[in-house]
Amino acid sequence: MRSRLALSWMLALSLLLVACTPAASAPTPTLSPTSAVTIAPEPTATVTLSPSPTQALITVTDALGREVIFSQPPQRVVIAGRATALLADAAYLFPEAKEKVAALSRTSQGAEGDFLTLVDPNLGKKIVFETNVGAEQVVASQPDVVIMKTYMAESLGKPLETLGIPVVYLSLETPEEYQRDLRILGQIFQNPQRAEELVSYFDTQIQNVTQPLQGLLPEQKPRTLLLYYSDRDGQVAFNVAPKAWMQTIMTELAGGRPVWTDIELGSGWTKVNLEQVAAWDADVIAIIAYTANPDEVAARLKADPQWQAMRAVRDGRLYAFPKDFYSWDQPDVRWVLGLRWLAWRLHPEAYPGLDMVKEVRAFFEQLYGMDAKIFDARLLPLLKGDLR
Structure with missing residues (x-):
């Protein structure tokens, strides 16, 4: 009788010890530097993790000589301000523009309509601003980078920079500036090979025109x-x-x-x-x-x-x-x-x-x-x- 009672106490003590032992923790998932975590119950809230220390930074020197540093390639490119058609036509020389250009100011110059409808089937789904767009509207489009003409620096660029939005200025006013600015776009769209192809194309076109005129x-x-x-x-x-x-x-x-x-x-x-x-x-x-x-x-x-x-x-x-x-x-x-x-x-x-x-x-x-x-x-x- 005593031995049976002792056995019962030992069994109860064992069950009590098991209940008090903490369960093994589930393994924590490892996220890549660019991963985003959706936090329930708000499906739109995201947390962007910092890039790893080994990830290379992207440094772009724009037409004003400013260095703009990106921790990762821009995914949402916005083209804003006046003369947007000239900027957008250059940007769309890169095939990546169809996917990455998220918003742009109006690019029509007259009754003929918008040229970009011929090259981007998704143009109608993008955000469209007026040429006199304000900084608040541009910020609302959630840009990773905003591209604009150099003469827009004071009126639109500076307010955006103050709000922490990366701005890259292009000029595209002379043949020499075209070479430089196409290479800048090649960095933004992460396609330097295409940039060099374009630079070569424009150089060849100039040579084809000027060569027969030598000696005039x-x-x-x-x-x-x-x-x-x-x-x-x-x-x-x-x-x-x-x-x-x-x-x-x-x-x-x-x-x-x-x-x-x-x-x-x-x-x-x-x-x-x-x-x-x-x-x-x-x-x-x-x-x-x-x-x-x-x-x-x-x-x-x-x-x-x-x-x-x-x-x-x-x-x-x-x-x-x-x-x-x-x-x-x-x-x-x-x-x-x-x-x-x-x-x-x-x-x-x-x-x-x-x-x-x-x-x-x-x-x-x-x-x-x-x-x-x-x-x-x-x-x-x-x-x-x-x-x-």
Whole structure:
């Protein structure tokens, strides 16, 4: 009886000890440096872990010489402010832009619509700002980086930087800046190989234009006038570009002598009257129109008796500068098309058999992968200017 009682006490004591022993802990999962943990019950709350000490930092030196450091490649790229179309067209030369561009300011320049609808089928799902977007709206788009023009630094860039948002400034105003800024975009999209391909492409296009013009004497270079026509608020005006702008650079590369650089020019477009245009009496005049049809503008000028007295009109050398969605004179990626067209118009003998429509088709195929059906249906009908 006593032994049975003792056995019962020993059994009870064993059960008590087992109950008091703590259970083995479950193994803690190991997360990669870029992992995000969803915290219940709020499915939208995320915790981003710091990168590992061994993960390489990405340092981008932008067009203002600022170093912008990223702990990991930007996944949400935002393009904001004025002249966004010029920035976005350059960004979309990189295939990664379709996925990584999350928001951008309006890129349409006129009634033709938005070029990017031809290259990004998901454009309609992205956030779209106005060109005068404020910092608060940009922050709400949750950017990993914001790309903007250098002249937006004070008005939009600085408020974003104050809020801790990484900002990368691009210029894209000259051929040299295009080389630098394409390489910056290559870093942002983590595709330096594509950046070098693009730099090589633009270099080759310039060489193809300038090589046949080597050895031209000054007197063999036509006196050339690029005139920007505007009719804002019903007021017709003609304007010329500053010396450092792409329009002037393009004229010189194309083997022309820009006649308008002999007057005092401002930092932007300088308005000129008809008397000044007549006084220049250029050999060649090219009419630029951003919101109007350049073909129609050129036709009206040719029919005007005052213009008929000018040398360029008398010699049949007043031309409409080409455009599609955007005019080719500006520092958009199309500037190499504008350069080739202008050189051909100034020196047709140097480019025998040149087919500009064929050049345009190859341009969009090589740079944007645009197939023939989309080009023929959506872009070819928009081509304006003296292309033939």
